[in-house]
Amino acid sequence: VEPPVQSPAPCLPSWDLAIRQSEWLRPARSRLLRTANLSRARNVLDLASGWGQIAVELAERSGATVVGVDCLAEAVEWSARRALEDKRGELSFLNADAHQLPLPDSSQDLIFIQCGMLWMRQPEQVIRECQRLLRPGGSLVMIEPDYGGMMESPEAIESKAIWVDALQAAGADPMIGRKLLSWCAVHGLVGTAYFFDRYQPPQSEYLRFLKELPLNESQLRELRRIDASITELPLDQITVHLPFWMLVARRV
Numbered sequence: 001v002e003p004p005v006q007s008p009a010p011c012l013p014s015w016d017l018a019i020r021q022s023e024w025l026r027p028a029r030s031r032l033l034r035t036a037n038l039s040r041a042r043n044v045l046d047l048a049s050g051w052g053q054i055a056v057e058l059a060e061r062s063g064a065t066v067v068g069v070d071c072l073a074e075a076v077e078w079s080a081r082r083a084l085e086d087k088r089g090e091l092s093f094l095n096a097d098a099h100q101l102p103l104p105d106s107s108q109d110l111i112f113i114q115c116g117m118l119w120m121r122q123p124e125q126v127i128r129e130c131q132r133l134l135r136p137g138g139s140l141v142m143i144e145p146d147y148g149g150m151m152e153s154p155e156a157i158e159s160k161a162i163w164v165d166a167l168q169a170a171g172a173d174p175m176i177g178r179k180l181l182s183w184c185a186v187h188g189l190v191g192t193a194y195f196f197d198r199y200q201p202p203q204s205e206y207l208r209f210l211k212e213l214p215l216n217e218s219q220l221r222e223l224r225r226i227d228a229s230i231t232e233l234p235l236d237q238i239t240v241h242l243p244f245w246m247l248v249a250r251r252v
């Protein structure tokens, strides 16, 4: 299956960018999934599965039946075609809305979501839906950013304000990370939050997803200025830290 040429919506990065970001988060994801006992899971959901690369990883790392769920029909069809071509019978994809899923109560051992909660219209409802779908003892595993905590140096390369404004304008909640743990507690999921245990320098293309979002003229101008400042600096003179909230929340 040929890689998709372009993303059907701003909430989904282009295919190669999504793959790179997933690779960058892989060590943290592996640790979280071990904590959540992925290897013992029989039924697993990858919510907001996008191009499906994490659903493939979940299937490879477990003996589970894995379903990737996304509301973008184009991404779901592409993922399903690839799974069929790869003869992955344990993996399927469902075009559905995470707020209300056509799946039975207490049917899942593990629900995974990465960079999806920020795009949900009512993220607290999605957490309630996950609680309904999880078996007692099952886990919701989330990896979500919080752009409000973004740290950058020197000042000339600061992009946080553009990220926050552009994400909000596109319908996302850039500060989602900090809100998740308390919503889990309200809805019967006992969670622990983790962070990276050491600073990870940004990928050289860390501004590319921002450039894929709809931007106004002044944001574009500001970004061109930031790009110019970055190219003038040696890479080790640039610090960019975007905190990711990484949660494992168990249904009691």
Ligand SMILES: C[S@@+](CC[C@H](N)C(=O)[O-])C[C@H]1O[C@@H](n2cnc3c(N)ncnc32)[C@H](O)[C@@H]1O
Pocket (backbone or CB within 6 Å): 011, 012, 013, 018, 019, 022, 047, 048, 049, 050, 051, 054, 069, 070, 071, 072, 075, 096, 097, 098, 099, 113, 114, 115, 116, 119, 120, 121
């Ligand atoms: C930033 S992408 C993340 C994709 C994938 N998890 C990854 O890490 O590569 C966000 C995804 O959330 C999906 N999404 C947004 N709202 C949704 C909803 N209500 N139900 C299901 N999927 C949704 C989008 O279609 C998009 O594919």
